[in-house]
Amino acid sequence: MSDHVLDTPDATTSTGSNTMSNRPVVETSASLRDRESNRIVFDIDDLDVYYGDFRAVHDVSLEIREHEITAFIGPSGCGKSTVLRCLNRMNDLIDSARIEGSIKYHGVDLYDRKVNAVEVRRRVGMVFQKANPFPKSIYENIAFGPRISGYKGDMDELVERSLTQAALWDEVKDRLKESGLGMSGGQQQRLCIARALATNPDVLLMDEPCSALDPIATGRIEDLIQELKHDYTVVIVTHNMQQAARVSDRTAFFTAQIDSDSDRRTGLLVEFDDTESIFSTPKDERTENYVTGRFG
Amino acid sequence: MTLASTDITTSAVASALQGKKVDTAGTIFRAALLATLVFTVVVLLTLLVSVVQDAMPILSGEPLTSEVRSDLVDTTTDPPTITQFGETFDVQISTDAAGNETYFQLDERSFGDFVGGNVNFTNPAENGIKQGIFGSLGIAVMVLVFSIPIGVGAAVYLEEYSKASRFTRLVDVNIRNLAGVPSIVYGILGFTVLVTALNGITGGRSLISGGITLAILVLPVVIITSAEAVRAVPQPIREAGYGVGATRWEVTRYHVLPYAMPGILTGTMLSLARALGEAAPLILVGAQTGFFTDPEGALDRLTGNFTALPMLVFNFTRQPGDALKTEGAAAAIVVLLLVVLFVNATGIILRNSFEKKRS
Numbered sequence: 001m002s003d004h005v006l007d008t009p010d011a012t013t014s015t016g017s018n019t020m021s022n023r024p025v026v027e028t029s030a031s032l033r034d035r036e037s038n039r040i041v042f043d044i045d046d047l048d049v050y051y052g053d054f055r056a057v058h059d060v061s062l063e064i065r066e067h068e069i070t071a072f073i074g075p076s077g078c079g080k081s082t083v084l085r086c087l088n089r090m091n092d093l094i095d096s097a098r099i100e101g102s103i104k105y106h107g108v109d110l111y112d113r114k115v116n117a118v119e120v121r122r123r124v125g126m127v128f129q130k131a132n133p134f135p136k137s138i139y140e141n142i143a144f145g146p147r148i149s150g151y152k153g154d155m156d157e158l159v160e161r162s163l164t165q166a167a168l169w170d171e172v173k174d175r176l177k178e179s180g181l182g183m184s185g186g187q188q189q190r191l192c193i194a195r196a197l198a199t200n201p202d203v204l205l206m207d208e209p210c211s212a213l214d215p216i217a218t219g220r221i222e223d224l225i226q227e228l229k230h231d232y233t234v235v236i237v238t239h240n241m242q243q244a245a246r247v248s249d250r251t252a253f254f255t256a257q258i259d260s261d262s263d264r265r266t267g268l269l270v271e272f273d274d275t276e277s278i279f280s281t282p283k284d285e286r287t288e289n290y291v292t293g294r295f296g
Numbered sequence: 297m298t299l300a301s302t303d304i305t306t307s308a309v310a311s312a313l314q315g316k317k318v319d320t321a322g323t324i325f326r327a328a329l330l331a332t333l334v335f336t337v338v339v340l341l342t343l344l345v346s347v348v349q350d351a352m353p354i355l356s357g358e359p360l361t362s363e364v365r366s367d368l369v370d371t372t373t374d375p376p377t378i379t380q381f382g383e384t385f386d387v388q389i390s391t392d393a394a395g396n397e398t399y400f401q402l403d404e405r406s407f408g409d410f411v412g413g414n415v416n417f418t419n420p421a422e423n424g425i426k427q428g429i430f431g432s433l434g435i436a437v438m439v440l441v442f443s444i445p446i447g448v449g450a451a452v453y454l455e456e457y458s459k460a461s462r463f464t465r466l467v468d469v470n471i472r473n474l475a476g477v478p479s480i481v482y483g484i485l486g487f488t489v490l491v492t493a494l495n496g497i498t499g500g501r502s503l504i505s506g507g508i509t510l511a512i513l514v515l516p517v518v519i520i521t522s523a524e525a526v527r528a529v530p531q532p533i534r535e536a537g538y539g540v541g542a543t544r545w546e547v548t549r550y551h552v553l554p555y556a557m558p559g560i561l562t563g564t565m566l567s568l569a570r571a572l573g574e575a576a577p578l579i580l581v582g583a584q585t586g587f588f589t590d591p592e593g594a595l596d597r598l599t600g601n602f603t604a605l606p607m608l609v610f611n612f613t614r615q616p617g618d619a620l621k622t623e624g625a626a627a628a629i630v631v632l633l634l635v636v637l638f639v640n641a642t643g644i645i646l647r648n649s650f651e652k653k654r655s
Contacts, residue, residue, distance in 0.1 A: 093538060095459045122541030132532035134551060135654040144550065145540030192536070199540050 038065040039106075041203055041233045042087055046101035049082050051094065055259075057082050057267040060101075062252055064203075069225060069234045071244035071275065074254035074290070079267020080237045081129075083254075084205050086110075087235065088124035089117040122149050125196030129208040131188035133180030133195075138163075138172050141180045141191055145199040158198060165231075166194035167224050186217025193224065197232075204228060206236040210243065222247050241291055244275065251278040253287045347633075350626030357406040360421040360619055361388075369399045410627055415587050415608065420619035425628050427590065428608040431503060431583070432572055432635060434597075435604055438507025439514060439571045444564055447518030451560075454519075455526040456548050468523075475516035482513040483580030491581055499599025501582025506602060509577050514567035521563020525556040557650040565643030569636045575606035583607040605632040 042064040049057040057079035064070045064087075072080035082091070089110060091097040103110045110120060122145075133141050142159045151158065159176070163169040168190040172183070180191050189209055196204055206225070210218040225234055225247050238244050244251050252272040256265040271278060271287045282288040348355070369387050370377050376387045378401060388400045403421030413424020450471075458464045486509030490498050498505045529552050537547035553560075584603040591600025605628055612625035 088539070090535065090538065093535070118541050118543050121538060126535075126539040128532060128535060128539070130532060132530075132536045134533060134536060135555065144537075144542075148540075148542050148546050148550075195536070195540060 038068060040064070041066050041106060042235075043104040043107075044083070044086075044101070045104070047083065047086065047103060048100040049079065049086060049091065050096075050098050050100070052096040054264060055266055060254075060267075060269045062269065062272045064233065064235055065250075066233050067229055067231075068249040069229050069236060069247055071248035071251045072235070072237045072254060073239075073241055073244045073251055074267070074270075075256060076239075077265040077267065078254035078256040080252075080254045081207050082267065084207055084235060084237050087203070087205055088121045088126055090121070090126065092117050122199050123201050124203045124205060125199060125201035127189070127192050127196050127204065127206040127209045130212055131185060131192050133183075133188050133191050135179065135181055137177050138180050138183075138191060139176040141195050142198045145195060149199055162194040162198040163191075165197050165228070166190045167220065167227075168194055184217070186213050186220060189213060189217070189221060190224065193221075193228075197228075201232065203233045203235065206234065208237050208239055211239055218243070241279075245279050248275045251275040253278060253282075253284075253290060255286055255290070344633075347626050347629050350622050351630045353623050354405060354410050354627040355407050355630065360403040360405050361400050362403070362619075364399045364401045366397065366399050407627070410624075411631065414590070415584070415603065417586055417615055417620065420615075420617060420624065423620060423624055425605065425608050425631060427584075427588070428603050428605040428628065429631065429635070430590075430597075431506070431602040431604040431607075432632070434503045434602070435507045435510055436568055436572060436639065438504070439511045439568055440564070442508060442511035443515050443518045443567065447515050447564075448522045448560055451519045451522035451526055452548060452553070455523050456544065456552060471516050471519050475520055478576075479513055479574050480576045480580065482509055483577030485509065485512065486577055486581040501601070502599045503602040504598050506578050506581045506583060506604065509581050510571040510574055513574065513577060514571050517567045517570070518564055521566070522556070522560045525559025525563065526552060528559060529555045554650070555654050558647040558654075561643055561647045561650065565640055565647075568639055568643075572604075572632065572636055572639065573606055575604070575610045578604055578607050579610075585611045605635065 040063045044060055044062050044064075047057065047060040048055055060079075060083055062070075072084060074080050085091045086099055086103060087105075087110075091099075099111060105120070105124070108115065134144065136144075139159055142162050143155050146155065146158055160169060160173075163172060168187060171187060172191075180188065183191065189212075193204075193209070210221050213221065222243065225236065228234055229249075236244075236248065250273065253270045254267050255270050256267055258264075259266050271282060271284045273283070277283075278287060279291050282291060352358075353360075364378050364387060368378055368380075370379065376389060376399065377384050378387050378399070379385075385401050388402060389397050390400065391397050403419075405421050409422070410424050411429065412426050413422055414427055415425070416423045454464060454468065486505055490505040490508055491500050498508070533551050533555060534547055537551045542550070584601050585607070588601045588603070591597050609625050609628045609632065612620045612628060615621055615624075
């Protein structure tokens with residue numbers, strides 16, 4: 001807890017710009033580790049993701065730290081969502097998906113044979129691109145996760161707390177029994193965030209959570225993400241560079257490479273750094289082209 | 297001048313917008329579509345009207361009139377009577393233009409007696425279809441009991457659990473083929489396996505044999521429609537379930553099945569209606585074709601003689617005399633239609649209530 005109190009956005013960005021000059025470009029992730037005291041939640045090392053024989057993502061190495069917002073940006077097909085979905089083993093749902101390399105979660109190999117994907121997903125919650133409330137009441141949407149994980153406490157209280165955290169309580173407190181599908185797009189997405197928070201996760205993965213929302217709803221979600229940082233570690237995939245610049249502490253820029261043999265796109269990590277550095281002084285030309293709008 | 301030119305422009309635009317081209321192909325297409333619908337409705341109505349018309353004497357409880365030999369009639373009484381098998385009946389006399397007298401025996405009939413009576417070919421006036429209704433309802437229950445759990449289970453395994461492989465594709469194709477196998481083939485299966493090989497358990501030519509045969513007959517359709525319904529469950533709902541740490545079982549139980557339930561019900565009800573209308577497999581399984589006494593006791597009813605409504609319709613049509621051949625068969629068809637209508641209505645009500653739940 002004491003770690004993240006110090007870790008205000010100002011502190012992060014100032015440290016970032018100070019140390020940037022004397023850091024070797026190739027050792028991006030290693031040097032980040034040296035200068036940060038926040039615990040590493042995910043340590044991704046040399047990750048390749050395959051769908052059958054097709055390698056969708058290759059050579060991704062980065063760390064995700066506690067109580068930070070890490071953004072994955074890049075053009076379509078660059079594998080940012082694929083990497084995100086490895087972090088809670090959502091890719092297990094696709095028969096042909098497999099990974100090489102390692103992802104450590106608090107030092108534990110996520111893809112160890114003894115690790116239960118269901119337990120992973122209880123600790124690493126997820127919010128999806130398109131709001132996907134269950135076709136049930138608002139209350140049931142929130143209560144489902146805690147109930148199946150054997151939550152014994154006061155469910156009403158938990159529902160209220162989760163909805164309050166997701167800045168939705170005041171809007172829905174009088175219609176908890178109504179269907180979650182009857183709300184606006186932005187409300188539905190906040191309901192999904194509340195649902196993810198209800199299982200008391202450690203990490204929140206967000207896969208383009210605002211791509212289907214209007215600017216006002218997007219603004220509310222972004223404010224919410226900032227709030228959530230104090231209690232959770234957030235990883236957000238976004239198409240929207242301004243969003244990454246606005247909300248995140250660190251940014252990973254991915255790009256797609258056309259494979260000469262198969263003519264298919266393979267994603268790779270180009271640069272991972274403080275958000276400030278990525279957007280102001282990117283070290284890789286491809287990053288610069290992307291963030292300045294010359295490509296993608 | 298300017299006004300005039302404006303006029304020209306406006307009218308030119310107006311005529312261009314209104315368009316002179318007649319959409320001939322579109323009109324013909326629309327008419328053709330309507331024609332197909334009208335054709336279908338007319339055919340169905342004709343069938344329905346002709347059946348109801350044929351069944352009318354029984355539906356309205358018109359007495360059954362049968363001619364009797366004049367030499368057997370005792371004309372000394374008023375009205376004249378005839379004595380048959382030790383019983384005396386009143387006889388009516390009708391006289392034609394030439395003055396020849398013919399004698400008719402009148403037998404009271406009612407729709408209630410028809411529905412509540414046993415099969416009786418010797419006295420058509422007392423013929424009834426109670427045994428057929430009972431058999432058909434028994435078969436319906438057995439089809440539901442066997443084909444829903446097995447069919448839905450197989451469908452859920454295929455769609456939610458099995459990995460896509462050559463083997464599952466092979467299974468899928470085979471199930472689709474089984475749905476197209478003629479029903480008589482299932483009758484042969486029922487005869488060799490249930491009636492002959494498993495005689496000790498099923499009691500041979502019994503309600504259990506018939507019910508299970510028809511359950512197997514509709515199983516492929518139940519699997520296919522249930523699999524379609526499960527496949528139609530939006531992937532984001534599954535992801536949402538897995539995303540909060542649900543197991544495959546929990547996602548299936550709490551999200552996939554409730555969402556797929558309306559589709560599963562639709563398929564099941566269609567299958568049930570088909571099973572209710574099948575006669576061919578029951579012939580091979582040995583449904584009774586004429587008079588029989590009901591087995592006594594619940595278990596004996598399951599393992600004893602049985603018949604079903606379509607079997608009765610088939611057998612009535614093979615009897616001499618309009619009372620059975622036309623009126624009896626038509627009235628039995630009307631009752632069968634009512635049973636199917638009831639089943640479908642129940643299905644629709646259930647489906648609507650599930651659909652309401654998922655919004």
